[in-house]
Each structure stands twice: as structure tokens, then as C-alpha cells.
Amino acid sequence: MLSAERRAAIKQKVETQRRVLIQELCREFDTTPVTIRKDLDVLEKEGVLTRVHGGGILNQTIMTDLSISEKENIHLKEKERIAAFAEKLIHDRDIVILDSGFTAVHIARRLKLRSGIKIITGGLNVANEIVGSDNELVLTGGVFNKTTFGLSGRFAENVIANTVADKLFLGVDGIDLDKGLTAYNYEEAKLNSLMIHAASEVILIADSSKFGKKAMAFICGLDEIDRIITDKGIQPKYLDELNKRHIQIDVV
Numbered sequence: 001m002l003s004a005e006r007r008a009a010i011k012q013k014v015e016t017q018r019r020v021l022i023q024e025l026c027r028e029f030d031t032t033p034v035t036i037r038k039d040l041d042v043l044e045k046e047g048v049l050t051r052v053h054g055g056g057i058l059n060q061t062i063m064t065d066l067s068i069s070e071k072e073n074i075h076l077k078e079k080e081r082i083a084a085f086a087e088k089l090i091h092d093r094d095i096v097i098l099d100s101g102f103t104a105v106h107i108a109r110r111l112k113l114r115s116g117i118k119i120i121t122g123g124l125n126v127a128n129e130i131v132g133s134d135n136e137l138v139l140t141g142g143v144f145n146k147t148t149f150g151l152s153g154r155f156a157e158n159v160i161a162n163t164v165a166d167k168l169f170l171g172v173d174g175i176d177l178d179k180g181l182t183a184y185n186y187e188e189a190k191l192n193s194l195m196i197h198a199a200s201e202v203i204l205i206a207d208s209s210k211f212g213k214k215a216m217a218f219i220c221g222l223d224e225i226d227r228i229i230t231d232k233g234i235q236p237k238y239l240d241e242l243n244k245r246h247i248q249i250d251v252v
Contacts, residue, residue: 021055078208079106083205087107096120097121097165097198097199098119102171103169113133115133122191142159167202171205173210175211177238189218203225203228204227208231228248229249229252231251239251
């Protein structure tokens with residue numbers, strides 16, 4: 001089978017099943033993992049899929065929610081670099097809001113080695129990293145979402161609405177130049193919006209794959225963001241437009 005034919009078959013498979021695994025593709029096409037990885041890299045560049053550990057998942061402009069394991073493994077190295085840069089922006093005695101995203105989890109892992117910081121979060125995965133450190137942890141409470149490990153709802157909204165923070169580190173599911181920032185569900189989008197109004201500085205932590213994507217729930221326009229930390233994969237057109245809008249952007 002020619003490489004173009006194999007990639008066409010993989011494309012059809014991922015469009016049907018939403019995800020593909022390297023080991024399964026090796027067996028199906030009787031080829032090596034190296035060859036399949038090259039195919040997946042090509043399909044990722046074409047915008048068909050997003051590479052994850054062990055395979056790839058369908059790349060959709062209008063996004064649907066993914067499992068915890070899928071989210072955790074997508075662009076892992078980029079998230080770690082973004083988190084390392086973000087952590088350096090946090091000063092001792094800062095009051096910081098962290099959302100429940102996986103980049104925020106990586107920030108929390110770094111903060112547990114520090115002390116004297118007040119961390120407010122609705123993410124149980126984030127809180128788990130902070131427990132046992134010399135920082136003050138405030139959980140918002142609320143209704144647990146098993147997909148995101150986040151807490152949301154009226155209780156969480158009330159806590160955030162009465163919070164004054166120095167910085168918010170916010171992860172989102174989609175970033176569109178016209179539609180702004182979006183999330184998978186309405187309750188988390190509303191909570192994120194309240195977080196934005198609670199913080200003096202709003203810092204968006206998002207790998208480059210989030211640009212050009214839209215989820216169904218609106219959070220805010222890009223004009224409400226003070227700073228964006230992303231990776232080197234961001235397309236020049238987004239950099240140019242963000243610079244025109246005078247939004248500080250750090251590419252790490």
C-alpha cells in the first residue's frame with residue numbers, strides 16, 4: 001500500500017472512530033510504529049487529527065469534550081513549558097486563582113515547592129498537588145464534574161464572586177479571534193467568567209492547538225485577557241492579530 005493510500009485510510013478511520021492507536025494501526029497495515037507515527041504527524045499538519053501519547057484523536061473545529069486521560073496527554077511537553085514560565089510570574093504572598101485544566105495542574109506541582117502563596121481553585125486535581133505544601137489552599141466547593149475534575153455551580157460561583165485575587169491562570173478549550181474564549185460546558189464557562197472579573201491580571205495559559213477552535217460555551221472576548229502564554233507552534237496570523245490588539249503574548 002502506498003503511503004498516501006495508507007494515510008487516507010487512517011484519516012477515514014479517525015473520522016469514524018474519533019481516535020486511533022499506533023499499535024492497532026501497525027497490525028492493520030502491517031507496518032512499523034515509526035511509519036505510523038510519520039503518517040500521524042502528516043495528518044496532524046494537515047489539521048485532521050491531534051497527536052496524543054500512543055496515537056491520535058480527531059481534530060474538530062467545533063470541539064466536543066474529551067476524557068481525562070486524553071486531555072492529560074495532549075501536548076504534554078508544551079503544557080509543562082507553559083507552566084514553568086507561568087510559575088515564575090507568581091510572587092510570594094500573591095493571591096492566585098487556578099482553573100481545573102491540566103496546565104494549571106503543572107503550575108500547582110511547581111507551587112507546592114514554594115510557600116506563602118494563597119491558591120484558590122475549583123479543580124480537585126489542582127488541589128491535590130497543593131495539599132501538604134506551605135501554601136494556603138482555598139477550594140471553591142460546588143458540584144463535581146468527573147470529566148474535568150472541576151467544581152462548579154452556584155456555590156462555586158458565589159465564592160469566586162466574593163474573591164479578590166492578584167492573578168488568574170486560565171485554561172480554555174477554544175480560542176477564536178472573533179468568538180473569543182470558549183469552554184465545553186456552560187457552568188464552567190460562567191465560573192471562568194467570574195474568575196476573570198475577580199482577578200487584577202488575567203493570564204491565559206493555552207497551548208497552540210487551542211487557537212482556531214471553538215467549544216459551545218462562551219467565556220469572554222479576547223479584550224478581557226491581559227496576557228497569553230503559549231508554545232512555539234502558534235501560527236503567525238494569531239501572533240500578528242494579538243499584537244494588533246495589544247495583548248501581551250509569551251511564546252515558550
